[in-house]
Amino acid sequence: MTGRDRPLATGELLDLLHRGHVQVEDVRPIDAYNGWRLHGEARGGHIAGARALPFKWSAYLDWIEIVRSKGLRPDAPLVVYGHDAEESEAVAGLFRSAGYGGVRVYHAFIEEWCPDPKLPMDRLARYAQLVPAEWVHRLITTGSAPEYDGSGFVVCHAHYRDTGDYEQGHIPSAVNLDTNTLESPETWNRRSPAEVRDALLALGITADTTVVLYGRFSLPDNADPFPGSSAGQIAAFRCAWIMLWAGVKDVRVLNGGMQSWLDAGFAASTAADAPRPAGRFGVEIPAAPQLAVDLPEARQILAAADANLVCVRSWPEYIGEVSGYNYIEKKGRIPGAVFAECGSDAYHMENYRNLDHTTREFGEIVELWRQVGITPDKHNAFYCGTGWRGSEAFFNAWLMGWPRVSVYDGGWFEWSADESNPIETGEPAVAIPGAPGS
């Protein structure tokens, strides 16, 4: 073994980190990176400053595109670590084949780095609310799982008006959750407190229930009359936000949705699992009203120095090229809103997801937001067309533990329907960092 190939010692890695400019890649599953202790880690999370590059992704033909999208430089030192030496070596080999020089591996993360409280680690603040498929499998097969208090759980397969999406295959024991039971099909806003309470009780959900939500991504197409029916994972985030607003104390989302369940090798069920209705919700809805913003407060936020109305829409929607929806006529944007691009259109969230549909490494989202002034010291109210994408962005900020986050529920649909509200179109006078027009 040459010096170049020899695994780094902990002291050597510390030295490299102190000198700076070293790129550290964590090849464990994204959930371990976020904070789950999947391999006996004494502390959950990752080496502070490390980037997530799960070994699973190295099987993709477009792996190097992921590497480049993270801005990893071939001419700077790079260290790969994980829980399994073979996986780390394999990824290091891929980097070398792709022309990366100075690639080293570090094999003592589990044995030496995690147990030593003096060595810096970081994690997603509310990582336990973004769960891996293995955790859900353990929960539904044994009735217990790490960081679950045993007070009862309901797994929900979220979708929009398409029970066939549930029937074609869902996580065993999951119940069928149509977003229309929680959202008004006229305004697309959350339903009234009484309606939300009744819908949750019918699913067997009370304030004390642990709820796990997920959906299926199945090629949303704007030419389809109901593209939202194919954007199930965004639907899951939407329902998660409504449940948090209502007062469900333990709301979790399966990271990557149905894709992660299938990727993990678990079987889907086509048997309908009937909910077991509950009798009393336990708290008055909404127990967390501060998580929702409506039109009057949205206007106040626009005028406030310490708050952002955050537009989680696509660039063509933002500049008024399209409305984004086959049921919204007006095109344009809310003047003064901060643009935090979702991805390609109203049914895609590429900027907030990894290529396997798991939630993007949180540090990358923080950096995107920081560039446009979305920071945790402000109140950030996220919106989109009717609330789905805004809810996913909200959930990201909530997972990070940001103290003042909410969803402007009405979004562009509500704003543009009121003739007294101003509208802007065209490219903004000042370029937005990272946006297509910049």
Next chain:
Amino acid sequence: MNDERPSMASVQEEIVAEMAGLEGSLKTYAYLVELGRALQAPEPSIRQEAHAVAGCQSRVWIRAELRGGRMRISADGEAMITRGIIALLLRVLDGRTPAEILDGDLFFLDRTGLRSHLSPARGNGLAAMVQRIRSCTEEAIAAT
């Protein structure tokens, strides 16, 4: 279009044979990028919202029109790997009859591993591209 053109199946067999010699994902990636670089640039006007394909990890535009009984397909993409995939789809589908496009089995996507070895997001983009070509073909038939 020359009627003596190899069948869709034989063009796909050629692609399968070419890609069978590539060892490892990086070699396959390099092959796709090379194809992407060589892809003839269509007219810039294709890059408009009307031709954009939703669901692709990087932006893709496809235009497919029925002329002389055959579908004439042009496409463009921002990422080189995507342009490589476009080049393969055009090699198989451009200039075919609507019936060939709608009834044809794109088996090369499975036998080369393209469908299964792309990341889920880019694999969804590939499916969206195929879907767009087929829907344009259906619309072209309906308009005649």
